Amino acid sequence: MLGLRYIQLFLVLVCSILAAAKSAVGSRTLVVFDDRVDDLSTYSDFFNLLKDHEFDVTTLELSDKSTKINLFERDTRLYDHLILFPVKGKHYSKQLAAKKLIRFNENGGNILALTVPQVSSDPIHLYLNQLGIYPSPRTQSLHDLFQDSTDLLFSVDQLENENVYSKTNEKKDELFNFGESVSAALLDNREQIVPILQASKTSFTSGNKSREASWTDGSQGYVIAGFQNLKNTRSTWIGSVKFLSNNHFKQNQDLINELISWTLQEKSVIKATEVSHTHSGDDKVSYDELPYKVTDNVTYTIALTQWDGQKWVPYVSDDVQFELRQIDPYYRITMTAQGPAPQDPASELYSTGSFMLPNRHGMFTFITDYKRSGLSYIHEADIKAIRHLANDEYPRSFEIPNAWVYLASIATVIISFIAFVLFFISTPASLSEGVSTEKKTN
Amino acid sequence: MAPVIQKKKNPASKEDIQKDFVEAINLSFTSYKNQVKNNRKLRLIDIFGAILVVVGIFQIAFVGMIQDNYPFNAFLAGFIICVGQFVLLMCLRLQLTHPFEGISKSKAFGEFIIASLILHFTCLHFIN
Numbered sequence A: 001m002l003g004l005r006y007i008q009l010f011l012v013l014v015c016s017i018l019a020a021a022k023s024a025v026g027s028r029t030l031v032v033f034d035d036r037v038d039d040l041s042t043y044s045d046f047f048n049l050l051k052d053h054e055f056d057v058t059t060l061e062l063s064d065k066s067t068k069i070n071l072f073e074r075d076t077r078l079y080d081h082l083i084l085f086p087v088k089g090k091h092y093s094k095q096l097a098a099k100k101l102i103r104f105n106e107n108g109g110n111i112l113a114l115t116v117p118q119v120s121s122d123p124i125h126l127y128l129n130q131l132g133i134y135p136s137p138r139t140q141s142l143h144d145l146f147q148d149s150t151d152l153l154f155s156v157d158q159l160e161n162e163n164v165y166s167k168t169n170e171k172k173d174e175l176f177n178f179g180e181s182v183s184a185a186l187l188d189n190r191e192q193i194v195p196i197l198q199a200s201k202t203s204f205t206s207g208n209k210s211r212e213a214s215w216t217d218g219s220q221g222y223v224i225a226g227f228q229n230l231k232n233t234r235s236t237w238i239g240s241v242k243f244l245s246n247n248h249f250k251q252n253q254d255l256i257n258e259l260i261s262w263t264l265q266e267k268s269v270i271k272a273t274e275v276s277h278t279h280s281g282d283d284k285v286s287y288d289e290l291p292y293k294v295t296d297n298v299t300y301t302i303a304l305t306q307w308d309g310q311k312w313v314p315y316v317s318d319d320v321q322f323e324l325r326q327i328d329p330y331y332r333i334t335m336t337a338q339g340p341a342p343q344d345p346a347s348e349l350y351s352t353g354s355f356m357l358p359n360r361h362g363m364f365t366f367i368t369d370y371k372r373s374g375l376s377y378i379h380e381a382d383i384k385a386i387r388h389l390a391n392d393e394y395p396r397s398f399e400i401p402n403a404w405v406y407l408a409s410i411a412t413v414i415i416s417f418i419a420f421v422l423f424f425i426s427t428p429a430s431l432s433e434g435v436s437t438e439k440k441t442n
Numbered sequence B: 001m002a003p004v005i006q007k008k009k010n011p012a013s014k015e016d017i018q019k020d021f022v023e024a025i026n027l028s029f030t031s032y033k034n035q036v037k038n039n040r041k042l043r044l045i046d047i048f049g050a051i052l053v054v055v056g057i058f059q060i061a062f063v064g065m066i067q068d069n070y071p072f073n074a075f076l077a078g079f080i081i082c083v084g085q086f087v088l089l090m091c092l093r094l095q096l097t098h099p100f101e102g103i104s105k106s107k108a109f110g111e112f113i114i115a116s117l118i119l120h121f122t123c124l125h126f127i128n
Helices: A003-019 A040-050 A088-093 A097-108 A123-130 A246-263 A402-426 B012-039 B040-066 B072-097 B105-127
Strands: A028-033 A058-061 A080-085 A110-114 A133-135 A141-144 A153-155 A175-177 A186-187 A194-200 A201-204 A224-230 A233-236 A269-279 A297-307 A313-315 A321-326 A328-334 A336-340 A348-356 A362-370 A376-384
Touching: A003 A088, A028 A040, A028 A175, A040 A058, A040 A246, A080 A313, A088 A123, A088 A297, A097 A110, A110 A123, A123 A233, A133 A224, A153 A297, A175 A376, A186 A224, A194 A328, A269 A376, A297 A362, A297 B072, A321 A336, A402 B040, A402 B072, A402 B105, B040 B072, B072 B105
Parallel strands: A028 A058, A028 A080, A080 A110, A110 A233
Antiparallel strands: A133 A186, A141 A201, A153 A175, A194 A224, A224 A233, A269 A297, A297 A313, A297 A348, A321 A328, A321 A362, A336 A348, A362 A376
């Protein structure tokens, strides 16, 4: 019995390793939906795409109140990715409270959330608000009076992030169909937010009541927005469900594909594999062998690697910077790519070249803080002490030409002092015994 | 030498003041000459003092000329040895002209030598 269970466990492990070939973090995906809002069969193309990406999809229908959603089992995450279709009702709010979603995201789970104007999915809205994405409230939907069709169309030019969707010349005149009811969001200006698809200049949101103020006007609204937290897990919000439906799938396939790749961490995932700094020179003496002192020459290197969907490959870029900080940066050096790292050919080696430490002692941070919108964040910091010169490491006075003048004056003073003393002793007190007038007065 | 007390006049005009001033300088100059004329030791002290002043001024001029005080400890050592030696020398001179009670002139000279040696020792170490 026990043996059987071990075999089972082993099989599950092997399966998960094979399946993980696509996403850099894992493949277990949970899709939450509500039959009352949407029939899942109208999204079959989308699910086929997920299967093509080798995701291990579990679906969960929420109209039945007895369904429970467990994202964790005893602090272990059960899923790597979560896809949330709009769902109605209080039951859902309890099962998927915003707190639970945040915990899931903080523990490394990626979330793809969809909202529509007709349904108020409160927990999703609360969660997105925590991230700094503020979708339009219920009943407010996006309109564009300059478009002829009832379906809202968005062009490739409105896409903002090259790391999510790279615009090439072939895709220049592509249009994406978002269906009739689309919600737009206002975005906070925090750095973790990745704006993806901007609403057109002629668009606006409006509700049923004519007096209601619009939620977004023109290009301040966004239809797709991403968020990457400091642990590099991602969330993406899409303001329309019809965007994924079979009717528009052909038209939107490119963007859907890229969105899935980005959100579920199949691309734009980079990490640092090796960070080191040593004394300059061929023998590369490390800090542990010989601590740094002021004005030493030091070389800093870092190796970066990128997930290309199948394996780790070198990440090549020309804007990776190194900083040497003590509160303020003393150095900010753009590092040059040196080719694949000798120890690990799957990563690209970056080097600052040899640079001289500042003439200032204290605790310094050797840091690479590479944060680009849409790419995984890299923050590699190493705090090291740089010591001042010991008292026998300063140059002696006679080695400094300027000091020769002062040395000569001291010699003059001492020699003339000796001469003075000799003369003073050898001369009689007074010449003609005049013994000065002082004595008389005394 | 008896101090010369000038009679008070009404310093009404500028000429009078100028006259007084010139007179005062002349008086102190002649009294100094009288003091030094017959005393070789005092003359020796003054010559040494003049040398120290020249060396000290030369170092300051050097710093001003090159606009840099880089081996600052060296400059301080060089300058301080001049100033310190000058001060000690003036103390010796005072004791020779107005001996303190209970301290003979030769004892004063001995103290001068010891103090100077300490000063030289300190400065040599300071210049490193």
